[in-house]
Amino acid sequence: MDFRNNEEDYIKTIYTLIEAFGSANEIGISSDLNVSMPTVSEYLNKLEAKNIIKKFNRKIYLTTYGLDLAAPIMSRHRISEVFAVKMLDVPWEESHDAVMDIEHSIDDLHFNKLRKNLGNPDRCPHGNPINIKENPNIMEFSINQVPEGRYKLSRIIYEENNLLKKFADASILPGQNLTFYRDGRSIVISGNNEFKIPEKLAGSFRLVTSYE
Amino acid sequence: MDFRNNEEDYIKTIYTLIEAFGSANEIGISSDLNVSMPTVSEYLNKLEAKNIIKKFNRKIYLTTYGLDLAAPIMSRHRISEVFAVKMLDVPWEESHDAVMDIEHSIDDLHFNKLRKNLGNPDRCPHGNPINIKENPNIMEFSINQVPEGRYKLSRIIYEENNLLKKFADASILPGQNLTFYRDGRSIVISGNNEFKIPEKLAGSFRLVTSYE
């Protein structure tokens, strides 16, 4: 009876799952928001009735209206993460979890001031754009689109704690280089050290060609 | 169905009313928190059952335990106000209202980091101490304790929007000088301009002798 998610949390989670993996499903939402499946099912009905999401088969998508709602939500989330890193001394890999209350507690007007006073960042600590409607104009690929090799990490879309920790431990933050190779249904990534992640997560991190 | 107060809000409001006026009552709490009288009555029963408050006649006080709870709550509130002024460009007289969500959304550990990164303030923008258990060792008086005349404003405990605005408009912020005289049941205060406030509020602002 402690954490209660609100509409913004549902939209944020759905947006992120779609951006990372193409669509969202109820299991993913349930595990990201730490609520039971019936709770998700029920909540999605509300979002559907409000024309925020649409389901095809069992895949969940945001409507155009839903995307319009998502833009400022993602922006507030990502500015909050920059704030957490710069003003609360939170390590970048923990910043996603650290802001889950803050992001709802400041309005857009004040978030703009905060962003300015933080030096006008345009990416969150994980490399994701603060303005999702701005096309960053970068040639980004997800791991399943490119051959094994060496790349620069552009961003990590699905900001899951354990995943982020692995990157942090290997000193691979956005902007840094990594090498990867496939091992069956897994992907082995190395920076300062090596770690393995399931192929399912491949869509979540985006790479650019490394010119170094 | 938008704003919902939680236990911290009730404790903060009760603490403030007691500090400003000696005790709290249900009407004061109701108007400060914008909730109906039955809601207050009901909530106070819970706080009493939890040994946080105690009623004598109709006057409400915090227990020792309640005061222990109030200390970090007031601290978070007041650090939030400094943050609002410095990082969100909020005018000092509006900062109290601006932080009503923020103050609940950051834990003590991170509030300490924030405070440090804000330059270790020890007062909120209204002059009130961030650490309420530290005795500021200042000879402070409320208006009903001193003769008419010229004083330095030390702090404004009851941070009510209209009240703060009057001080701001007259350019009297904590640390600045004011002159006052009595006019029946009102008090007339002047800084850059003159305004009148009901005697009831006298306890809320504290003065020190001005040496200028």
Add this chain to the structure above:
DNA sequence: CAACAATATTAGGTATACCTAAATAAATTT
């Protein structure tokens, strides 16, 4: 001191976001 005003409480009800247990539907395996 009765009358009126101010303050507080009771009674009965709402919305939101949760939950467990059980049922159903869809996708994978044997």
Add this chain to the structure above:
DNA sequence: AAATTTATTTAGGTATACCTAATATTGTTG
């Protein structure tokens, strides 16, 4: 195709913080 596993929904219920209308209590004052 039947059996099993995975994903989703239904049914029925909880806690928290609110509300209005009505009633009771206390304080003030003519």
